[in-house]
Structure formats: structure tokens, C-alpha cells
Amino acid sequence: MIWLTLNDPARGCNSYLLGDEVTGTALAVDPLGALGPEAYVLAAQDLGLAIQHVVETHVHADHESAARELADALGVAVSVSHRAPVAFARRPLHDGEVITLGAIRVEVWETPGHTDDSLSLVVRDGHRGSDPWLVMTGDSLFVGDVGRPDLAEASPEAVREAARRQFETIRRLMTLPDFTEVYPAHYGSSPCGGLFMSRKPQSTIGYERRFNRFVRIDDVDTFVDHVLSSLKPPPVDAPRIRIRNLGQAVL
Numbered sequence: 408m409i410w411l412t413l414n415d416p417a418r419g420c421n422s423y424l425l426g427d428e429v430t431g432t433a434l435a436v437d438p439l440g441a442l443g444p445e446a447y448v449l450a451a452q453d454l455g456l457a458i459q460h461v462v463e464t465h466v467h468a469d470h471e472s473a474a475r476e477l478a479d480a481l482g483v484a485v486s487v488s489h490r491a492p493v494a495f496a497r498r499p500l501h502d503g504e505v506i507t508l509g510a511i512r513v514e515v516w517e518t519p520g521h522t523d524d525s526l527s528l529v530v531r532d533g534h535r536g537s538d539p540w541l542v543m544t545g546d547s548l549f550v551g552d553v554g555r556p557d558l559a560e561a562s563p564e565a566v567r568e569a570a571r572r573q574f575e576t577i578r579r580l581m582t583l584p585d586f587t588e589v590y591p592a593h594y595g596s597s598p599c600g601g602l603f604m605s606r607k608p609q610s611t612i613g614y615e616r617r618f619n620r621f622v623r624i625d626d627v628d629t630f631v632d633h634v635l636s637s638l639k640p641p642p643v644d645a646p647r648i649r650i651r652n653l654g655q656a657v658l
């Protein structure tokens with residue numbers, strides 16, 4: 408497996424390039440507008456890879472995505488949840504679907520909570536073994552924190568319901584083996600999580616199972632109260648950015 412993180416420290420955003428060294432095929436996840444589509448094309452070329460899939464873990468509200476620009480440049484459709492209310496033609500992803508890159512299998516899990524369309528991507532490398540090696544958790548599970556449930560919901564009741572879905576999502580992610588590496592879409596000062604998000608950009612399921620204060624809560628109402636009481640201020644310009652990333656307008 409070839410693995411590369413491309414990040415934007417100013418906004419605490421992570422994006423990923425995942426490739427199979429035998430077939431030279433690759434997948435880009437959550438490409439960042441701050442870096443531009445060229446960054447991903449050039450990084451893939453450097454690694455001897457051809458990007459065949461551009462995946463969004465969800466419609467982002469904190470930063471402008473480069474997914475559509477990158478997909479257009481490559482002549483493919485953006486792969487995003489069938490639940491995402493996007494206004495552009497996309498490849499709709501469903502729970503349990505597998506994207507194959509040679510011997511690498513990328514399994515789609517619907518992990519709602521932060522948004523209704525949130526996905527996680529569970530990666531197995533057949534060159535090494537049959538167990539999951541890593542999971543890209545989008546904005547569901549962070550290092551030390553979980554994704555906020557309020558950015559795509561209008562009413563307090565809907566936000567609480569989204570937080571309840573986040574609780575179920577975290578329970579599901581915790582069915583993965585302890586050694587599974589966790590690569591979230593954000594770290595550090597990103598406003599997509601709460602007050603406890605670590606500046607360390609990656610972790611493991613086992614470490615978060617033991618030491619993530621939200622994962623350790625086993626009662627859904629307590630979880631919801633803790634998440635909602637530890638929110639940071641929302642991202643600056645979130646409604647405009649979300650509309651832009653939905654493809655409803657280019658502002």
C-alpha cells in the first residue's frame with residue numbers, strides 16, 4: 408500500500424492519497440481546496456499512481472473542497488454518499504460497497520452523526536492480510552473527540568437526534584480491531600470537532616477505545632449532553648461553504 412497524507416495545518420484539515428503499488432491505481436479522499444487539484448495529481452504522479460476515484464467523506468462546511476475540480480480534471484465523478492444532497496452528478500456510495508484498488512479493498516460504511524451523509528472508509532490490504540489495517544473516519548471519530556452534530560441541522564431537536572446517530576456510529580466503529588489505525592478528516596484547532604480534539608493527526612481504534620472520553624460513555628443521553636456542551640464556535644462562513652460544496656452555487 409502507498410499512503411500519503413496531504414494536510415492544511417491552518418484549518419486542521421487532512422486529506423489522503425491511497426494507492427496500490429502493483430496496479431498503480433489510487434484513490435483520493437477529501438481533497439482540499441486550499442491545496443488545489445494539482446497537488447493531488449502531482450503527488451500521484453510522483454508515486455507512480457493514477458487516481459481513479461475521488462471520494463468525499465461528507466459535504467464539508469468548514470473548508471472549500473477540491474473534489475469536483477480534481478474529479479473533472481481526471482474525467483471521473485466524485486464518489487459521495489447517496490444521502491448527500493449535492494447538486495452535481497456523482498457516484499453514489501452505499502453502506503457495504505467496496506472500492507477495489509488491486510489487492511486493496513476500501514469498504515464504505517455509512518457513519519451518520521456529524522452529517523447525515525457522513526462516511527467512513529475501512530481499508531484492507533490484501534498484500535499484507537485480511538484484517539482492516541486502517542479506517543478513514545471523516546468527521547465521525549477524531550483523535551480524542553467526535554464530530555460535532557450541529558452544522559447541517561437547523562433545529563435543536565434535529566441536532567440532538569444527529570448526536571444520537573453519532574453515538575451509534577461510534578459504537579459501530581468500535582467493532583473494528585484495536586490495531587486498526589484511525590485517520591480522521593481533521594485535527595488540532597479544526598472547528599469540526601469539539602474542545603478535546605488532539606493536535607495529533609492519527610490514532611488507533613484501541614487507543615481511542617481506552618482514552619477517548621466520548622467513546623468511553625456508554626449511555627446515549629450522557630453522550631449527547633457531553634458532545635453538545637463541548638462545542639467550539641461554528642466554522643466561519645459555514646453556510647456559504649456548505650452551499651458551495653453542495654454545488655448549489657459557486658460563490
Ligand SMILES: [Fe+2]
Pocket residue numbers: 465466467468469521546599
Ligand atoms: Fe465536516
